[in-house]
Every structure is written in structure tokens, then in C-alpha cells.
Amino acid sequence: MDKFVIEGGERLQGTVRISGSKNAVLPLLAATILQKGEYRIDNVPRLKDVRTMTRLIALLGGATEWADEHSLKVDTRDLTNHMAPYEIVKEMRASVLVLGSLIGGLRRATVSYPGGCAIGERPIDLHLKGLSALGCDVRLREGYVDVTAKKLKGARIHFDKTTVGGTENVLMAAVVAKGETIIENAAREPEVVDLAHMLKRMGAKIEGEGTEIIKIKGVDQLIPCDYEVIPDRIETGTFLVACGITRGNIEIEGCVPSHIQPIIEKLREVGMDITENGSTIRASMSKKRPNAVDIRTAPYPGFPTDMQAQMMALMSTAKGASAITETIFENRMMHAAELRRMGADIRAVGNTAIVKGIKMLTGARVMATDLRASASLILAGLTAYGTTEVSRIYHIDRGYESIEEKLKGLGAKIERRKDEDLGS
Ligand code: EPZ
Numbered sequence: 001m002d003k004f005v006i007e008g009g010e011r012l013q014g015t016v017r018i019s020g021s022k023n024a025v026l027p028l029l030a031a032t033i034l035q036k037g038e039y040r041i042d043n044v045p046r047l048k049d050v051r052t053m054t055r056l057i058a059l060l061g062g063a064t065e066w067a068d069e070h071s072l073k074v075d076t077r078d079l080t081n082h083m084a085p086y087e088i089v090k091e092m093r094a095s096v097l098v099l100g101s102l103i104g105g106l107r108r109a110t111v112s113y114p115g116g117c118a119i120g121e122r123p124i125d126l127h128l129k130g131l132s133a134l135g136c137d138v139r140l141r142e143g144y145v146d147v148t149a150k151k152l153k154g155a156r157i158h159f160d161k162t163t164v165g166g167t168e169n170v171l172m173a174a175v176v177a178k179g180e181t182i183i184e185n186a187a188r189e190p191e192v193v194d195l196a197h198m199l200k201r202m203g204a205k206i207e208g209e210g211t212e213i214i215k216i217k218g219v220d221q222l223i224p225c226d227y228e229v230i231p232d233r234i235e236t237g238t239f240l241v242a243c244g245i246t247r248g249n250i251e252i253e254g255c256v257p258s259h260i261q262p263i264i265e266k267l268r269e270v271g272m273d274i275t276e277n278g279s280t281i282r283a284s285m286s287k288k289r290p291n292a293v294d295i296r297t298a299p300y301p302g303f304p305t306d307m308q309a310q311m312m313a314l315m316s317t318a319k320g321a322s323a324i325t326e327t328i329f330e331n332r333m334m335h336a337a338e339l340r341r342m343g344a345d346i347r348a349v350g351n352t353a354i355v356k357g358i359k360m361l362t363g364a365r366v367m368a369t370d371l372r373a374s375a376s377l378i379l380a381g382l383t384a385y386g387t388t389e390v391s392r393i394y395h396i397d398r399g400y401e402s403i404e405e406k407l408k409g410l411g412a413k414i415e416r417r418k419d420e421d422l423g424s
Contacts, residue, residue: 003391004404006381007413008363011287012248014410018236018255019045019401020070020229023306024191026094027168028198028229029053032074033060033101034172035202037224039074040067044229045401048394052092056084060098076224079105086112086143092398093117096124097165099147100172103136109147113140118370120329130157130170134177154179154218162187162299167214168195175204177218186214189300190259194230201225231279233259234306235400238375240264240283241310242407244272245317245383249284250410257281262303269293270314292320292357297327309335309376316344317383318357325352335373338366342380342388363388368395375400382412391419 020043030053032039044050046069054064054072060083062076082102089095089112102109116122124145128138131147133155139146154177157170167187172195174181186192188210196209202225205217236255243250244267257264257276264274267283270290275282292315297305305328315322316339326332336348341364345356363386368374374396381388390396393416396403404414 001391001419002393002416003389003419004378004381004393005415005417006363006378006388006390008381008384008386008388010246010382010411010413012243012246012250012382012410012412015251015253016239016406016410017253018231021045021191021194021232022047022049022399023164023189023234024194025050025229026053027097027191027195028227029057029074030097030101031172031195031198031202032057032062032076032224033079033098034104034176035222035224036077036079036105038077039224040226041072041074042070042226042228043231044070044072045232046070047401048398049092049094052088053095056088056095056098059085059088082106082108082110084111089114093122094165096127097168099127099131099145100169103131103147103149103152103173104176107149107152110144113143113145118334119332124165126159126161126163126166127169130159130166131173133157134170134173134181136173149173152177152218154181154216156182156184158184159186164189164192167192171195171199171206171214171216174216175199175206175218176220176222179218181216181218183214185212187299188212190230190233190256198225198227201227230259231255234304236260236281237263237304237307238310238379238400240267240272240274240281241314242379242382242410243283244270244285244290245314245379247285247287247289248410249286252281252283254279255281262301263307266293266295266303266311270318290314290318292318292322292355294323296325299328305329305332306372308332309372310379312336312346312353312355313339313376313379315355315357316346316361316380317359321354321356323352323354327351334369335376338369338373338377339380341366342384344380360385362386365389365391368392371395371399378403378414382407
């Protein structure tokens, strides 16, 4: 296993380019299963989760090949297998996103029932309720969910809880269901909109994507297409926080400012100067100490839960006290304990953490527990006095492309090393 060794204290300066979105590319790759054919997906980030999804497509009978550094050719002409095995799903729960496309493409899906993960139980009851409403027969057996659909028919589906994956799975099955489907309380995330745009390019009839009511008119035939993945809004937010926590001055290229308004607004409250210019953002903290602000996560367009851990690191060195409330996942505060080991003054009670900013964190050996917690610990290490070692960074490799190279490009002192203490 690898670790990051970080020497804190460098103010980040310079330019960084954002990669394609992890949470967009995974459903887009799943969508290639909907219609047998040849696809080309551009702006694909080189991530562990993308490799896992390409392995899953191969297991289903498809084939993938890198056309260049960030372009993936996907061939699903020989897709025949409808089973996503335990070995893959336990590695990446987003594998459940093939449920909807297997149903839409093969009318059959057998997917290992995803267990919980570090941040919460993360059930898929709403996904299955939506697919059942479309006429699917859903059975749970031996740890697998087995879904068959003799006839897919449109339905009115109301999600009593906003679910990104549930909206995406229902969307992918509904596009070929007979008649109209209405999804109420649909997720509005840009990644859901990106999937809808690819499906429309494949000939699907969808309207209302990006709002809480999505209407789909089923079609008989879809066609394969080429598509470009949107930039990663959470990576963009993470680099903005890196600028804030090191009181630096950076330029972020290849992003979509309109996807991160809640983050920009919060960081302006923190005292960061942020100017947007097309797909470029200039951010400067001009050596000022951040102001404390309160954070409450919410479904898009609220403040994203995937940015909560990063903001907790920033608030650890802010002027004043902040209350951070996590409303999406039941166990997404594990980074608090690790930040405390760096001197942070954080009291987490239930899903709210009270963070009292201190002048300076101190470097320590800390352990990543999940993807965004890893980012939070790296950010803390960038500003902490002395050396910080972040172990188990396989978590970070799932969702950030070459993060240490990008941070080095901004002047950070960060190295990837073998972690002898934890074995190879
Ligand atoms: C997506 O997960 C993202 N992952 C997550 O990003 C993100 O945190 C999450 O949306 C919320 O924005 C991908 O897109 C691959 P949900 P997803 O269904 O779809 C509950 C990251 O760090 N729920 O919107 O799994 C669920 O337990 C990851 O990049 C049910 O109860 O999230 C959670 O509390 C982490 N029943 C809440 O809803 C269901 O059937 C939101 O989950 C489905 C969800």
C-alpha cells in the first residue's frame, strides 16, 4: 500500500487543469450497456473506479480500449452476460448503476447486493422500488438482486428521498419502457444531467433533467454515440479549498463554474476572492486567515456532501467556530478524528461537528478511511506545521486523477511512498 508524505507550509500558486467527473463517467459507461454498439467517451479521468467499471463491462461481454490518454472506446456489440459479481460490486458500489442499463438492454440483471460502506449503509431500496414500478420483477437471493422485466412500461415514480443513483438507474430503464415515465423528486446533480444528455444523444426522449421532475417517453430503439464527460465539480471544489487552506493564489482551468455555485458562495464567505471566466476560475486567499462559516450539506443545488470533509479541514484553521452538519450520509464524519490528531479542535455530536479554528495544525501520521476523507487529510497536511503522512491512499486514487502531480504543479511538497508499516 502507498502513503503520501507531505511537508506543510507551501502557499499554492499556479495553474491546475480539472479532469473528467468520476460521478458522471461511471453512469455514462453503464449507459453503453443499454444499446449494443461502439461508443467513444472523451475526457475520461484515469481513476481506479473507471478501471473497475471497464472490468465490469468486459465481464458482461463488452470490450474497452483507450484511444488516447483520456478517450475510451467501448464496444458492447457482444454483450450477453447480465451478471455483476460480488467481487466487482464489493470493490465499487457504483457497479449497481448497471442495474438500469442491463434491464434496458437485456431485460435481465443479476447484481451483487452492495454492502454498506464506510460512510453509511447506502441501501438501494429506492432503486428497486423504481424498477419494480416500471414492471420489473425483483428478487433477492444469496446476496444478489435478480431483476427481470418481461415488459417495461412507463410509470409515475416518486422518490421520497433524493437519490442520485436511483434516479440514474430508473432513467436508464425508462428510456426504453413503453409509454411515459415521470420521476418526481428526481436528483438534480450535474452528473444526472450529463447522463440524460448522453441518453438523448442516443435517441432517448427526456425532458426536465436538472429539475425535480423528469419526464421520459420510451422509444423502441437507441443508437450508440460518442460523448464527452463533464469536468469534475468535486475535484474543482477540492482545489479551491487547497488554495484557501494554504492561503495561496491559483488558476483552475477546464471546469464548469455554474456546477459549483454553492461551493463558490461559501468560499467567498470564508474570504476567498474568486473570479469566474468561462471554464477558468481564479482564486486567491492573499495570505488571509479563513473566516469560519457554517456548512449544511444537501442534495444539489445545495452544498455537496462530497465537499464536507474538505471544508472541515479548512474550518480547522479558520478564525472562529463553525457548525458542519451532514444530512446525506449517516457516518461521514470519520475524518474528524484524524484531523483531531493534527491538533484540530472538533467536537462531532451525531451528524453535526463544531469546529473551533486554531492558528496552526501540526503534521502527524493519519489514515484515510474513505475517498473524501483522504482529500481532507491531504489538505490539512498542506498547511500543517511539519510532516504529515497519509496512509491507505488507495481511497484517494479512486476519485482523483494524479492528485499528487497536480498539487506538486502548484508548489506543494508531496511525495507518494511505499507504506512499509502496512505491508506492501
Ligand atoms: C452518489 O452516490 C455519488 N456517487 C456519491 O459520491 C455522492 O455522495 C452521492 O451521490 C450524494 O450526492 C456516485 O455518483 C458514483 P444517493 P449515491 O443515492 O447515488 C440514501 C463520492 O465521494 N438512499 O444520492 O449512492 C443513501 O443511503 C461519492 O464521490 C437510500 O436510502 O447516493 C444516502 O443516505 C460518495 N435508498 C442518500 O440516500 C436508496 O435506494 C443519498 O444517496 C438510495 C439512496
